[in-house]
Amino acid sequence: xxxxxxxxxxxxxxxxxxxILICEQYLGHNAMYWYRQSAKKPLEFMFSYSYQKLMDNQxxxxxxxxxxxxxxxxxxxxxxxxxxxxxxxxxxSSQEGAxxxxxxxxxxxxxxx
Amino acid sequence: GEQVEQRxxxxxxxxxxxxxxxxxxxxxNSYYFFWYKQEPGASLQLLMKxxxxxxxxxxxxxxxxxxxxxxxxxxxxxxxxxxxxxAYFCAVSxxxxxxxxxxxxxxxxxxx
Numbered sequence: 146x147x148x149x150x151x152x153x154x155x156x157x158x159x160x161x162x163x164x165i166l167i168c169e170q171y172l173g174h175n176a177m178y179w180y181r182q183s184a185k186k187p188l189e190f191m192f193s194y195s196y197q198k199l200m201d202n203q204x205x206x207x208x209x210x211x212x213x214x215x216x217x218x219x220x221x222x223x224x225x226x227x228x229x230x231x232x233x234x235x236x237x238s239s240q241e242g243a244x245x246x247x248x249x250x251x252x253x254x255x256x257x258x
Numbered sequence: 259g260e261q262v263e264q265r266x267x268x269x270x271x272x273x274x275x276x277x278x279x280x281x282x283x284x285x286x287n288s289y290y291f292f293w294y295k296q297e298p299g300a301s302l303q304l305l306m307k308x309x310x311x312x313x314x315x316x317x318x319x320x321x322x323x324x325x326x327x328x329x330x331x332x333x334x335x336x337x338x339x340x341x342x343x344x345a346y347f348c349a350v351s352x353x354x355x356x357x358x359x360x361x362x363x364x365x366x367x368x369x370x
Contacts, residue, residue, distance in 0.1 A: 186321040187346055187363035188302075201357065235301060246292070247349075247358060 148172045149250035151236050155254045158226050164210075166221040166253045168236030171228055174248070176200075176241040177219040180210060182252070183232035195241055226257045260285040260352045264361025272369050277335040279364045281348035284329065290351040291324060291331050293357070297344045305333075305346070335366075343368045 168254040170177060179191040193201040197213040208230075210222045223230060236250040264281045271277045281291075291306040306322050308315050308331070315322040319342070321334045333348070335342055348361040 187345065188360050190358075190360065192359070246304045246307060249303070251301045 147251065149236055149238060151234075151250040152252050153253060154251065156253055158255065158257050160228060160257055162226050163222065163224045164226065164255070166187070166223070166234050166236075166255070168219050168221070168250060170217050170219075170238040170248075170250075172238055172248060173217075174240050176237035176239050177217075178183070178237040178239075178247065179219065179221050180235040180237060180249075181232045182235060189215060191221075192219075194243055206248070223255075228257045231255055231257045260288060260349065260350060260359045262359045262361045263365060264348055264352050266364060267362065268365050268367075270367045270369060271338050273339055274286060274337055277338050277342070277366055277368075278332045279335075279346050279348075279366070281331045281350070281361045282329055283331070283359070285350075285352055286326075286329065286350055288329070288350045291322075291352070293322060293331075293347040294347045294349065295344050296347065296363075305321045330367050338366075338368045340368050340370070345363065 149170045160166050176195045178193045180192055181189045191204045192211045194213055204258045208224045233252040233254045235252045237247050239245045239247045261284045262281055290307040294302040295305045296302045306315055308318050308322050308324050311323050323332045333350055346364045347359045351358055
């Protein structure tokens with residue numbers, strides 16, 4: 146059974162609309178992350194959260210807003226969608242620490258038309 | 259801050275040949291090192307993690323070498339087979355904040 150659940154798996158959105166990408170992890174981890182992968186950037190770190198608090202934000206645009214309603218949830222809200230936002234968005238989690246593996250979800254492939 | 263450079267971005271080798279992917283890093287306080295594999299259309303999965311005290315780690319069909327003096331981490335695949343075709347990413351953990359800094363990835367293709 147997948148331990149990090151991302152929904153939906155595929156998403157098509159219209160330019161200018163807003164979407165929320167869902168992520169839940171059942172690994173008992175205290176740190177969660179969002180990454181983005183596209184043809185332009187093989188793997189791009191976006192956000193990290195620890196105990197539901199934002200630790201690092203490497204996303205320049207405020208159109209991307211993480212939302213953590215529960216310890217094991219970290220959703221990603223994207224507003225005013227642009228075609229350039231088309232990418233696969235990976236949610237990940239880990240137990241905070243230097244030597245711990247980061248586990249990745251299966252991703253949400255977003256296409257903005 | 260830490261910077262990680264991964265080379266080459268693309269690599270094509272024949273089945274049975276070896277393949278080497280290298281990452282260099284800048285922060286001497288880098289602490290833990292990771293290699294991830296991403297098969298086509300799939301997510302990233304840990305291949306191996308190396309601690310700062312380890313210089314050579316062997317897995318099934320591959321070896322990870324860590325050269326702290328040169329700040330270089332390499333993944334050596336021996337006798338590559340079609341299942342090795344994937345993207346490979348290195349990641350380095352910085353002691354100060356445990357943040358992972360990622361390499362830009364290597365797309366490896368194994369030709370029959």
